[in-house]
Amino acid sequence: MRIQLFATCLVDSLFPEVGEAVVEVLTRAGVETWFPPGQTCCGQPALNAGSRAEARRLALHTLEALAAEDVVVVPSGSCSQMIRHHYPELLADQPEELERARRLADRTFEFSEFLVDQLLVADLEASLPLVIGYHPSCHLLRGLGVDRQPLRLLEGIDGASIERLSPECCGFGGLFSVEMPEISREMLERTLERIRNSGVELVAGCDVSCLMQIEGGLRRTGSPVRCSHLAQLLAGREAGLK
Amino acid sequence: MTLAFRQRARRAIADPQLQRLLDQNADARQRARMEALQELPEAGDLRQRARSIRQQVVFGLEAYLELFGSRLADNGVQLRRAADAAEANRLILEIVRSHKANLVAKSKSMLTEELGVNAALEAAGVRAIETDLGEYIVQLRGEKPAHIMTPALHLSTEQVAETFRSQLGAVLSDDAEQINAEVRSRLREVFLTTPVGITGVNFGVAETGTLCLVTNEGNGRMVATLPPVHIAVMGIERLVPTLDDLAVMLQLLPRFATGQSISSYVSLIHGPRRPGDPEGPAERYLVLVDNGRSRVAETAAAEALLCIRCGSCLNACPIFREAGGHAYDSVYSGPIGSVLSPALFGLQKYGHLAQASTLCGACMEACPVGIDIPGLLLDVRARSELKPLERGIRLFSWVAKSPTRFRWAQRAAALGGRLLARRAGWITQLPGPFAEWTRFRDFPQFSTRPLRSRLRKVRRPAADRRPELEPRVETPAAPVETLTPGQRTDQFEARLKDLGGEVIRCAELEAADRIVGQLYVLGASRLLSWGPVEPILFTVLQRLEQEGFPVVLPEVPDGPQRTQSLRDFGEVQVGLTGAVAAFADTGTVVLSGSSRRSLLPSLLPETHLAVVRSKDVYPDLAGWLTAGGSGYVAGTSNLVLISGPSRTADIEMTLTVGVHGPRQLVVFLIE
Numbered sequence: 001m002r003i004q005l006f007a008t009c010l011v012d013s014l015f016p017e018v019g020e021a022v023v024e025v026l027t028r029a030g031v032e033t034w035f036p037p038g039q040t041c042c043g044q045p046a047l048n049a050g051s052r053a054e055a056r057r058l059a060l061h062t063l064e065a066l067a068a069e070d071v072v073v074v075p076s077g078s079c080s081q082m083i084r085h086h087y088p089e090l091l092a093d094q095p096e097e098l099e100r101a102r103r104l105a106d107r108t109f110e111f112s113e114f115l116v117d118q119l120l121v122a123d124l125e126a127s128l129p130l131v132i133g134y135h136p137s138c139h140l141l142r143g144l145g146v147d148r149q150p151l152r153l154l155e156g157i158d159g160a161s162i163e164r165l166s167p168e169c170c171g172f173g174g175l176f177s178v179e180m181p182e183i184s185r186e187m188l189e190r191t192l193e194r195i196r197n198s199g200v201e202l203v204a205g206c207d208v209s210c211l212m213q214i215e216g217g218l219r220r221t222g223s224p225v226r227c228s229h230l231a232q233l234l235a236g237r238e239a240g241l242k
Numbered sequence: 243m244t245l246a247f248r249q250r251a252r253r254a255i256a257d258p259q260l261q262r263l264l265d266q267n268a269d270a271r272q273r274a275r276m277e278a279l280q281e282l283p284e285a286g287d288l289r290q291r292a293r294s295i296r297q298q299v300v301f302g303l304e305a306y307l308e309l310f311g312s313r314l315a316d317n318g319v320q321l322r323r324a325a326d327a328a329e330a331n332r333l334i335l336e337i338v339r340s341h342k343a344n345l346v347a348k349s350k351s352m353l354t355e356e357l358g359v360n361a362a363l364e365a366a367g368v369r370a371i372e373t374d375l376g377e378y379i380v381q382l383r384g385e386k387p388a389h390i391m392t393p394a395l396h397l398s399t400e401q402v403a404e405t406f407r408s409q410l411g412a413v414l415s416d417d418a419e420q421i422n423a424e425v426r427s428r429l430r431e432v433f434l435t436t437p438v439g440i441t442g443v444n445f446g447v448a449e450t451g452t453l454c455l456v457t458n459e460g461n462g463r464m465v466a467t468l469p470p471v472h473i474a475v476m477g478i479e480r481l482v483p484t485l486d487d488l489a490v491m492l493q494l495l496p497r498f499a500t501g502q503s504i505s506s507y508v509s510l511i512h513g514p515r516r517p518g519d520p521e522g523p524a525e526r527y528l529v530l531v532d533n534g535r536s537r538v539a540e541t542a543a544a545e546a547l548l549c550i551r552c553g554s555c556l557n558a559c560p561i562f563r564e565a566g567g568h569a570y571d572s573v574y575s576g577p578i579g580s581v582l583s584p585a586l587f588g589l590q591k592y593g594h595l596a597q598a599s600t601l602c603g604a605c606m607e608a609c610p611v612g613i614d615i616p617g618l619l620l621d622v623r624a625r626s627e628l629k630p631l632e633r634g635i636r637l638f639s640w641v642a643k644s645p646t647r648f649r650w651a652q653r654a655a656a657l658g659g660r661l662l663a664r665r666a667g668w669i670t671q672l673p674g675p676f677a678e679w680t681r682f683r684d685f686p687q688f689s690t691r692p693l694r695s696r697l698r699k700v701r702r703p704a705a706d707r708r709p710e711l712e713p714r715v716e717t718p719a720a721p722v723e724t725l726t727p728g729q730r731t732d733q734f735e736a737r738l739k740d741l742g743g744e745v746i747r748c749a750e751l752e753a754a755d756r757i758v759g760q761l762y763v764l765g766a767s768r769l770l771s772w773g774p775v776e777p778i779l780f781t782v783l784q785r786l787e788q789e790g791f792p793v794v795l796p797e798v799p800d801g802p803q804r805t806q807s808l809r810d811f812g813e814v815q816v817g818l819t820g821a822v823a824a825f826a827d828t829g830t831v832v833l834s835g836s837s838r839r840s841l842l843p844s845l846l847p848e849t850h851l852a853v854v855r856s857k858d859v860y861p862d863l864a865g866w867l868t869a870g871g872s873g874y875v876a877g878t879s880n881l882v883l884i885s886g887p888s889r890t891a892d893i894e895m896t897l898t899v900g901v902h903g904p905r906q907l908v909v910f911l912i913e
Contacts (some may be wrong), residue, residue, distance in 0.1 A: 061642070
């Protein structure tokens, strides 16, 4: 099987290590992966800021960049949700584009969802003797209904003990994180407290945006706990996003 | 405008007591909701049905309103329609004046908060007294409700007690039970003397003209039963088509609001007092209010009109949990408030509230009718003139529309980042608008080698066939079990006991003995009772007469003796009634007020004794409606579903019983 990787702008620009891990895991699972060069950002920041016209332009740009018929794998629940749910809605009054958006939505999968539901993979022979906390990110969990998939993959890691952390928002929320910093901070602190109380040694998740907020907070408070994208753990990388 | 919300949220965050109360609310209410839903395996299916019921109404509003209006007329309810708040207030005031009233007692209604009814009445010299405990507290303090279900959410027990001491000169300590007792005696006098009662309406039923009121304390029943005039105020969108639809909504509303399987009292009202009825208002009015709703029904925000005001999204929202209700500066706060306020009261004034969300979706998950609140918030953001960081977004989008520009921007960011990085890979201080990020968290360094350069050579391989996809997985609904009659009565008993009620099982022949015995156990000196409408009550009343035990069969007179006789009935400590039906799933007893079947014994005394026959125990409300209940319900003027004693948790979630209605409910279950 062959897939195209939609890496997301954050992985591309801030956490290329996550993207490499995704490619490595998919390769090990017997999938050929390629990187469509036209891709940039899915447009979610513009949509969330209320700039629908800009969001529509980036949706069209991404439709073009991912025009090949291959399945699209996205290492982010949030950006997958944008493509799957918001593209058809943004392009609702452009029949031709809407049809393309629907077809793209149908062949777009979040990373863990693709591995478990499409490739039927559960064990990637990774091993990591740590207590790992799984942070269910909001758009992955509530937007896509993906929860058991990452948990199953984490449980397949040799020596790891997995704890699902409470599915409460970490306070990132895109622009929200700088627009309402006081509230974002309270929500982050609550998340950090849950992590502290749970005694986990590493936080895993499927969205680098949330993990960036959480690891940013862990680092600032001097905690030794780090965050990793699920793909990094499956690829046997050390703890930490970067 | 964002600043105003942010400013108020900042103050809320700096107030440790408020934070404690908000945490308590979020934790307790969410836990209760989840536990309540675990006991309802068909919840998913019910929510789907509830959603389509509400959609049916909101998208066909005029037809349902017409049907509802003609049924109300059949039932003798006087209908007034108000286009906006000013008209609603004028109509309410007209009714109040026509009855020469200078006092009204109100039960909780967010719509009357929305309309500013109290202020309009006060301005005309009419005193309006809130009788829901939380509303009463908030009114005493001259504040606005902090939550649509729990108005005094923001106050500690100590603050509430202090309010009673300073505002009313009450002598009490910082104790919810004592506050309760104080409120019971003060407001009882209001219930008995007020010439007009005003309530909201939780649901109207179009096909039958039913007004459904859901309360826990019993104040709603008092206000809709005791005064000679009852004015119900309802938003035009709060309809459901049929009684069966109502049964669906009633399974969800209390579970999502407070985690109860049912509220203590659900009243189904079909008109004023009829000839032969022992009590009830001689006149019932319904003021049906639009106030922007029909306009909203034509917009993308129409979905927000599906809301049944359970408050569940407020309890689930992480932003509400930090900022509290008052930060929203609107009668409707929290996630749904951030949609309803701009839709009803203006984008200009309230559009900024849509920024107060991370779009985490906890609200939608917590919504009984699945309102896509994140989607609606996005829509408000799109229509609002307030566009935070608009230039930045436009610049970013321009960059992102070209992979070349994007690559250059990555290079520039990486270069800039290297100048700022203090720790390897993470930056502790960012400049300009990004400084807010690094005030309390580190930011990752932009990579000098982004993924696109690392994977530059990974291009699309040669043509391949299109892969076949696995279908996306869906979870099937759980089957619903049916109970045998024995299991039904067992379940009834168990559920009622959970609610704090008592159940005494006895055989037909010993029932009268047990009931009379219970009166002596309770130390009662008088009994407020139904008449001898069925064999057990007949025997009981006969026995009491032989023993010279005083029995009062209430019949409220019209005119000046009204208050005196109500006061007299109110002094009797024990009430005795039969029941029309009972429901196993919620431990509910059904009573309807009619000749010799007064509702007062179930409302005024400290203790309510009810005789229920096991053959009348149905699995649930829906089952009873199907088995003939529907026709029965529509023929009554005032029917009430009673589930346990009167209760409240308005003060710091402390559950106390007997706030306005009976403290004790004892059911004699006749096998």
